[in-house]
Amino acid sequence: MKVKQGSFLWYLYLDKIYCLLSLRNVKALMEYFHLLDAHRRNTLNDVLFFHFLRHVTNMKITHIKMIFDMLDWTAMGEIGFDQFYVLVCIVLSHQSHLEDQFMYRHSRPVFDLLDLKGELKIDGTDFEMYRFLFNIKKQELRELFHDFDITGDRLLNYKEFKLYTIFCTEKSIDRKKRRKQREEEREREKGKDKEKYYQHLKKLYSTGLNQRSRSLL
Amino acid sequence: MEENLSKAVPKHVHHHRRSSLHGDVRDLWTTATMSTGNVSVADVCEDFDEEGRTIGKSRRYSQTISILENLHLKPEEIQQQARLELELRRGRSLERDLAVEEEHDESATSLVKCSSESSASQSKQMPHQAYWTEQQNRLPLPLMELMENEVLDILSKALNSEHPHPSFHNTSWWLWQGLGLQDWSFRMCMSCQIPLALTNIPRDPPKLKVERLGTGRLNGSLHLSSGMTDSLCGVLLYSKGREL
Numbered sequence: 001m002k003v004k005q006g007s008f009l010w011y012l013y014l015d016k017i018y019c020l021l022s023l024r025n026v027k028a029l030m031e032y033f034h035l036l037d038a039h040r041r042n043t044l045n046d047v048l049f050f051h052f053l054r055h056v057t058n059m060k061i062t063h064i065k066m067i068f069d070m071l072d073w074t075a076m077g078e079i080g081f082d083q084f085y086v087l088v089c090i091v092l093s094h095q096s097h098l099e100d101q102f103m104y105r106h107s108r109p110v111f112d113l114l115d116l117k118g119e120l121k122i123d124g125t126d127f128e129m130y131r132f133l134f135n136i137k138k139q140e141l142r143e144l145f146h147d148f149d150i151t152g153d154r155l156l157n158y159k160e161f162k163l164y165t166i167f168c169t170e171k172s173i174d175r176k177k178r179r180k181q182r183e184e185e186r187e188r189e190k191g192k193d194k195e196k197y198y199q200h201l202k203k204l205y206s207t208g209l210n211q212r213s214r215s216l217l
Numbered sequence: 218m219e220e221n222l223s224k225a226v227p228k229h230v231h232h233h234r235r236s237s238l239h240g241d242v243r244d245l246w247t248t249a250t251m252s253t254g255n256v257s258v259a260d261v262c263e264d265f266d267e268e269g270r271t272i273g274k275s276r277r278y279s280q281t282i283s284i285l286e287n288l289h290l291k292p293e294e295i296q297q298q299a300r301l302e303l304e305l306r307r308g309r310s311l312e313r314d315l316a317v318e319e320e321h322d323e324s325a326t327s328l329v330k331c332s333s334e335s336s337a338s339q340s341k342q343m344p345h346q347a348y349w350t351e352q353q354n355r356l357p358l359p360l361m362e363l364m365e366n367e368v369l370d371i372l373s374k375a376l377n378s379e380h381p382h383p384s385f386h387n388t389s390w391w392l393w394q395g396l397g398l399q400d401w402s403f404r405m406c407m408s409c410q411i412p413l414a415l416t417n418i419p420r421d422p423p424k425l426k427v428e429r430l431g432t433g434r435l436n437g438s439l440h441l442s443s444g445m446t447d448s449l450c451g452v453l454l455y456s457k458g459r460e461l
Contacts, residue, residue, distance in 0.1 A: 008364050028360060035368040052376040055367070 001063070001132060002142065003095045007056045008032055010020075014092045019102040021089065029088060043078035066129060070113055088112070088132055099134040100168040107165045111158050121155035162193050 003009045021029065021060045035038045036048055040163060044052070046068055053064045070084040079087075086109060093102035103110050124145055131141055148164045149156060156164070 007362070010369050011360060011363075028364070029363075030362050036371065038372055047375050047378070048371070051371050051378065055371045055374065162245065183240060 001091065001092060001094050002058050004056055004058065007053055007089065009056050009088065009095075012088070012092060014089065014096055014098060014102075016096075016098065016101070017105075019089065019105045021085075021092075026085070026163070029085065031083065033084055041078070041079050043076075044076045044084065046072075049079060061130060067133070070116065070130065073209040094135060097135075099136075100165070102167040103134055104169040107162050108158070109162050119155075121153075121157050122161060124154055127156070151203055 008028075012021060012029065014021060031080065033044070034042075036044055038048065039045070049068050050061075050064050053059050053067070054061075061065075067087065068079070071079045071087060073083075079080060089102070089106075093099050111122065114127055115128045117123065124141075127136075127144075128138075128141060131138075144164055145156070148160045148167075150160055151157065155171075
């Protein structure tokens with residue numbers, strides 16, 4: 001799920017800590033929503049929603065349908081600006097690789113979205129359907145239910161889900177630290193290699209000069 | 218820390234209100250005076266106090282709140298605030314020249330009486346009113362153009378993807394809908410035998426509720442206006458039982 005380069009959403013950005021849009025971005029998004037609202041109902045129906053996502057992202061048709069079903073929690077066949085805002089934030093968090101931070105900061109709304117049946121618990125099959133939104137792999141999802149399903153009912157309640165989001169953010173912070181360390185090490189090695197190369201060049205140059213001077217003498 | 222994501226929605230700004238606000242913003246610029254020499258650092262730079270030290274988030278937060286409050290004001294109120302501020306500045310400059318202080322105070326107080334007390338305090342906290350109003354209400358032009366072009370593309374694709382029923386122009390609209398109704402004043406959904414809400418608009422076909430089918434497909438139906446409008450945004454779409 002990627003935002004197409006040069007599209008309107010491409011120019012929006014999430015705050016990296018709170019994973020929310022700035023006021024100016026929200027105003028721009030509202031303008032965009034009102035332009036898309038061809039029927040002047042302050043809503044987008046399924047047709048407009050589908051073509052919007054097809055135009056702006058590379059999502060599959062089935063995924064777009066599933067997202068609409070998830071957001072249309074009143075089953076009216078149209079979504080309002082609230083749901084549109086949530087969707088844009090999810091898409092931008094995916095784009096900026098802030099999925100873990102987003103789930104941690106907005107665990108309650110995300111939980112409510114994934115709780116499709118309204119039982120205050122997330123089913124494994126439902127989470128499997130929507131894991132693409134938050135870039136969760138199959139193996140990671142299995143481990144999630146294995147490690148955080150404390151009650152053992154193969155369902156995640158809110159507390160278990162919140163624990164998972166905390167664990168995910170800490171893991172992602174560790175990953176970023178390790179990446180930084182690796183990059184620093186690579187740069188140091190590159191720097192060392194460069195120095196060795198320059199020293200080698202100097203030696204060659206100096207030996208070449210010595211040979212010439214001897215030949216002249 | 219949890220953010221209430223679903224509730225973070227400001228009020229809607231309608232198009233006609235936006236266009237009138239742009240005209241008011243231009244008026245503000247033509248009438249505003251730039252007395253920057255007499256403005257203190259704290260007034261101009263929200264991150265620094267009088268001595269140039271950085272301030273905490275609370276003051277910045279309060280100033281952003283005052284900006285946000287201004288966003289919800291009507292254009293007439295914003296203009297009134299700008300006029301009030303201009304009047305107050307003129308009053309200050311004349312005080313220094315030891316001229317007609319009392320007259321301007323009277324005019325300023327009369328204006329203050331006309332406007333609310335909160336607007337007067339906001340105008341004092343908000344120098345360069347025209348600048349802030351413009352910054353908060355106007356979108357950068359290239360982004361607007363991009364937005365409009367993109368929306369036009371999306372709407373044209375949506376329109377082209379939906380083809381009207383071949384027998385639409387021949388058969389009765391209600392019969393084709395499957396409702397089988399002849400009278401505009403009463404409607405019943407044939408599939409579920411539930412009476413729908415009455416409508417007092419005899420000419421326009423009533424809006425139908427979207428039904429969610431058991432298979433998970435969406436059956437979205439929208440009404441078609443009697444005449445097609447010129448702009449793409451005015452064209453209404455129709456869809457029935459198609460799978461996306």
